[in-house]
Amino acid sequence: xxxxxxxxxxxxxxxxxxxxxxxxxxxxxxxxxxxxxxxxxxxxxxxxxxxxxxxxxxxxxxxxxxxxxxxxxxxxxxxxxxxxxxxxxxxxxxxxxxxxxxx
Amino acid sequence: xxxxxxxxxxxxxxxxxxxxxxxxxxxxxxxxxxxxxxxxxxxxxxxxxxxxxxxxxxxxxxxxxxxxxxxxxxxxxxxxxxxxxxxxxxxxxxxxxxxxxxxxxxxxxxxxxxxxxxxxxxxxxxxxxxxxxxxxxxxxxxxxxxxxxxxxxxxxxxxxxxxxxxxxxxxxxxxxxxxxxxxxxxxxxxxxxxxxxxxxx
Amino acid sequence: xxxxxxxxxxxxxxxxxxxxxxxxxxxxxxxxxxxxxxxxxxxxxxxxxxxxxxxxxxxxxxxxxxxxxxxxxxxxxxxxxxxxxxxxxxxxxxxxxxxxxxxxxxxxxxxxxxxxxxxxxxxxxxxxxxxxxxxxxxxxxxxxxxxxxxxxxxxxxxxxxxxxxxxxxxxxxxxxxxxxxxxxxxxxxxxxxxxxxxxxxxxxxxxxxxxxxxxxxxxxxxxxxxxxxxxxxxxxxxxxxxxxxxxxxxxxxxxxxxxxxxxxxxxxxxxxxxxxxxxxxxxxxxxxxxxxxxxxxxxxxxxxxxxxxxxxxxxxxxxxxxxxxxxxxxxxxxxxxxxxxxxxxxxxxxxxxxxxxxxxxxxxxxxxxxxxxxxxxxxxxxxxxxxxxxxxxxxxxxxxxxxxxxxxxxxxxxxxxxxxxxxxxxxxxxxxxxxxxxxxxxxxxxxxxxxxxxxxxxxxxxxxxxxxxxxxxxxxxxxxxxxxxxxxxxxxxxxxxxxxxxxxxxxxxxxxxxxxxxxxxxxxxxxxxxxxxxxxx
Numbered sequence: 001x002x003x004x005x006x007x008x009x010x011x012x013x014x015x016x017x018x019x020x021x022x023x024x025x026x027x028x029x030x031x032x033x034x035x036x037x038x039x040x041x042x043x044x045x046x047x048x049x050x051x052x053x054x055x056x057x058x059x060x061x062x063x064x065x066x067x068x069x070x071x072x073x074x075x076x077x078x079x080x081x082x083x084x085x086x087x088x089x090x091x092x093x094x095x096x097x098x099x100x101x102x103x
Numbered sequence: 104x105x106x107x108x109x110x111x112x113x114x115x116x117x118x119x120x121x122x123x124x125x126x127x128x129x130x131x132x133x134x135x136x137x138x139x140x141x142x143x144x145x146x147x148x149x150x151x152x153x154x155x156x157x158x159x160x161x162x163x164x165x166x167x168x169x170x171x172x173x174x175x176x177x178x179x180x181x182x183x184x185x186x187x188x189x190x191x192x193x194x195x196x197x198x199x200x201x202x203x204x205x206x207x208x209x210x211x212x213x214x215x216x217x218x219x220x221x222x223x224x225x226x227x228x229x230x231x232x233x234x235x236x237x238x239x240x241x242x243x244x245x246x247x248x249x250x251x252x253x254x255x256x257x258x259x260x261x262x263x264x265x266x267x268x269x270x271x272x273x274x275x276x277x278x279x280x281x282x283x284x285x286x287x288x289x290x291x292x293x294x295x296x297x298x299x300x301x302x303x304x
Numbered sequence: 305x306x307x308x309x310x311x312x313x314x315x316x317x318x319x320x321x322x323x324x325x326x327x328x329x330x331x332x333x334x335x336x337x338x339x340x341x342x343x344x345x346x347x348x349x350x351x352x353x354x355x356x357x358x359x360x361x362x363x364x365x366x367x368x369x370x371x372x373x374x375x376x377x378x379x380x381x382x383x384x385x386x387x388x389x390x391x392x393x394x395x396x397x398x399x400x401x402x403x404x405x406x407x408x409x410x411x412x413x414x415x416x417x418x419x420x421x422x423x424x425x426x427x428x429x430x431x432x433x434x435x436x437x438x439x440x441x442x443x444x445x446x447x448x449x450x451x452x453x454x455x456x457x458x459x460x461x462x463x464x465x466x467x468x469x470x471x472x473x474x475x476x477x478x479x480x481x482x483x484x485x486x487x488x489x490x491x492x493x494x495x496x497x498x499x500x501x502x503x504x505x506x507x508x509x510x511x512x513x514x515x516x517x518x519x520x521x522x523x524x525x526x527x528x529x530x531x532x533x534x535x536x537x538x539x540x541x542x543x544x545x546x547x548x549x550x551x552x553x554x555x556x557x558x559x560x561x562x563x564x565x566x567x568x569x570x571x572x573x574x575x576x577x578x579x580x581x582x583x584x585x586x587x588x589x590x591x592x593x594x595x596x597x598x599x600x601x602x603x604x605x606x607x608x609x610x611x612x613x614x615x616x617x618x619x620x621x622x623x624x625x626x627x628x629x630x631x632x633x634x635x636x637x638x639x640x641x642x643x644x645x646x647x648x649x650x651x652x653x654x655x656x657x658x659x660x661x662x663x664x665x666x667x668x669x670x671x672x673x674x675x676x677x678x679x680x681x682x683x684x685x686x687x688x689x690x691x692x693x694x695x696x697x698x699x700x701x702x703x704x705x706x707x708x709x710x711x712x713x714x715x716x717x718x719x720x721x722x723x724x725x726x727x728x729x730x731x732x733x734x735x736x737x738x739x740x741x742x743x744x745x746x747x748x749x750x751x752x753x754x755x756x757x758x759x760x761x762x763x764x765x766x767x768x769x770x771x772x773x774x775x776x777x778x779x780x781x782x783x784x785x786x787x788x789x790x791x792x793x794x795x796x797x798x799x800x801x802x803x804x805x806x807x808x809x810x811x812x813x814x815x816x817x818x819x820x821x822x823x824x825x826x827x828x829x830x831x832x833x834x835x836x837x838x839x840x841x
Contacts, residue, residue: 013190013193013194014186014190015190016187016190019183019186019187019190020183022183023179023180023182023183026179027176027179030172030175030176030179033298033302034168034172034302037168037298037302037303045302045303046303049298049299049302049303050295050298052298053294053295053297053298056294057291057294057295060182060287060290060291060294061287061291063186064182064183064185064186064283064287064290065283065284065287065288070127070131073128073485074127074128074131077128077131077132077135078131078134078135080135080513081135081136081138081139081142081513082138084139084142084513084600085138085139085142085145085146087600087601088142088143088146088517088550088553089142089145089146089149089150091549091603091604091616091619091620092146092150092546092549092550093149093150093153094613094615094616094619095545095549095604095612095613095615095616096150096153096154096543096545096546096613097153097613098613098614098615098616099611099612099613100613100614117414117486117487121486121487124486125414125415125482125485125486125487128481128482128485128486129414129415129478129479129482132478132481132482132512133474133478135512135513136474136478136512136513136515136516137516139513139516139517139520140516140517140519140520141520142516142517142520143517143520143521143524143550144520144524146550147524147535147546150543150546151535151541154541155541231531231532232527232531232532232533233531233532233533233534233540235541236534236535236540236541236542239527239531239533239534239535242531243524243527243533247523
């Protein structure tokens with residue numbers, strides 16, 4: 001059985017205080033992203049919105065979902081799907097936008 | 104996925120620690136598949152946004168930013184209460200955990216109600232999934248997300264009842280944690296849907 | 305597992321319990337394996353009979369036995385049943401279920417209830433898809449848009465069936481990954497795992513992470529037909545090739561879901577019947593993961609003539625060649641294992657050798673098709689049909705038959721007639737080659753696939769192929785009869801008929817309900833043949 005340090009991981013309990021801080025950060029980021037959307041940065045709007053969203057998603061995953069305290073295999077299976085998603089989007093993009101006649 | 108009482112004639116076939124870490128790994132794997140299920144829609148969004156930027160810009164203005172923002176706050180708050188609920192049960196506080204899960208459920212329902220008003224507003228303006236590529240994406244992405252909200256609410260309702268019945272304590276609380284993970288994923292996907300649809304269009 | 309104290313004084317084989325409910329409600333991985341084995345085998349035989357009907361139509365150039373529409377229905381049935389009902393769950397779910405816990409020294413998979421639920425979902429999916437197929441359907445198994453979005457056959461029902469089947473596949477993969485991580489016996493380190501486990505693990509990752517993408521693709525196709533969504537409809541600003549991009553993002557890895565478990569089977573059979581340690585254990589193990597990973601990078605090689613961009617086509621053509629590397633690593637290592645071994649030509653070994661020979665042909669012709677310039681000529685011809693069947697029958701089905709003969713004594717506790725098995729193998733092997741080898745020539749000469757009639761100049765090769773299909777069908781018939789009669793009247797199987805060192809052979813045949821009386825302590829890998837242990841036997 002691959003049993004190592006389960007007990008210690010089982011024991012980890014995040015405090016209410018940590019959660020409240022993370023929540024506050026999420027709210028601040030939400031306000032920022034809504035505010036920024038009213039300002040015209042051109043294409044940078046997309047970049048900023050996605051960067052803020054990813055930051056928020058990271059906070060949710062790391063703290064609310066405890067990813068910060070999980071073992072490496074959980075990390076692998078949390079990140080690998082994102083890599084595949086990236087692959088799906090980029091390669092489909094490459095195909096669609098390098099065609100002689102873009103549909 | 105996370106039942107403790109696997110009916111084996113010779114008792115448990117796994118010790119509790121292995122069972123807990125197995126359930127957790129299994130849940131993370133499942134969340135990975137959910138990401139890729141939405142992945143097709145995200146990919147479609149990326150491609151069509153790049154092809155029809157004007158359409159996306161003009162039509163996203165039709166969405167109600169305020170309602171979207173309120174819903175974002177509602178979901179993030181529900182994620183907070185859910186996370187706190189997991190901590191509460193791990194500290195053995197059954198009642199607190201039950202209350203926090205109940206708040207989570209109420210938030211989820213609120214989210215659904217607000218979404219219902221948004222959808223009906225769209226329908227009354229004769230905007231349907233076949234109106235345009237943008238609205239197809241809007242309805243499919245939020246619709247698929249809504250289905251996940253309902254599934255999450257179903258799971259949380261079961262978990263809530265079991266918590267009230269005192270089935271969980273500081274030692275055994277895997278279903279609460281798994282339900283929580285699923286609920287956070289619902290939140291996580293919305294975190295992307297909100298800016299993509301309501302803000303940058 | 306220290307809390308397991310109840311001693312098994314009486315050995316009760318897992319097959320002992322009788323009755324329909326004891327099967328359909330079981331959580332025993334070995335019984336679930338049998339459920340999958342029986343269902344997938346029945347579908348294999350059904351789709352095989354349909355293939356014989358198609359070949360019979362092609363005996364003469366004219367479309368005289370069935371009309372072209374019926375022919376379309378037949379190849380849609382053949383492809384869909386083979387792909388979705390047989391070959392994806394075939395080895396992965398049946399032998400995966402039976403072998404994974406036995407090989408890693410566990411009492412069951414990590415989530416036994418989820419395991420039987422996956423089987424029910426599989427049945428539900430097959431039922432839904434079958435209704436759609438028999439209505440009948442004419443889209444081919446690939447459901448390409450725009451045809452699938454406009455045809456008046458029931459595409460919605462069929463794609464929903466595939467969606468449900470996908471769920472079963474995902475949950476099975478999830479279960480096996482967690483099982484491999486969490487349920488290994490003490491001492492069963494990753495580098496002591498049997499290679500079938502490595503193969504199953506790689507397959508499970510593909511099942512888990514590729515399937516959701518086809519799920520959403522088919523949901524989009526459903527909304528296209530029901531809600532008027534236009535992602536794949538050029539008239540609404542959509543792009544039909546987008547469907548193909550999404551579809552093959554799953555369906556190319558799915559090809560490896562079909563073949564990797566067979567590679568695992570071969571890695572188990574070859575060392576046992578060569579009485580030699582497997583050559584290049586780590587290379588074979590990691591090449592399974594390598595194939596799984598690369599399979600995500602090559603999907604558009606199915607679409608070179610669909611209208612994708614030249615840039616994308618060149619990138620994908622290049623990436624496709626990468627698959628040849630881990631695949632060749634496996635073939636070289638199997639061959640090196642055979643080298644100077646004391647080879648016993650057991651029927652399972654014959655299938656394994658058949659696999660190496662036929663799969664190599666299938667793989668090498670795949671390189672032709674991966675090459676952009678050649679593919680433009682060969683695409684959608686019989687060359688593709690031949691290539692694909694060399695991989696799927698020459699590879700997967702040979703592996704499936706090999707596994708069936710190899711683990712038969714363990715699974716059922718009976719022996720089959722070895723001589724008849726060898727004769728059956730001969731007919732299968734010869735029949736297969738006579739059926740499909742001529743199709744390479746047909747393809748190069750330009751005969752397109754999926755037609756009920758053809759120009760008279762192709763008649764000799766076409767009818768040769770049809771004669772071959774009769775030999776192949778006869779071989780499979782003999783094999784099935786032999787295996788079934790072994791079940792009824794075969795002699796009792798010993799615990800370990802081949803002197804295998806793998807864990808599943810160290811317990812009674814058939815295994816008891818919870819496999820191991822005591823969870824074994826593993827001290828070595830399972831391929832130490834020809835060494836000390838051999839002398840004791």
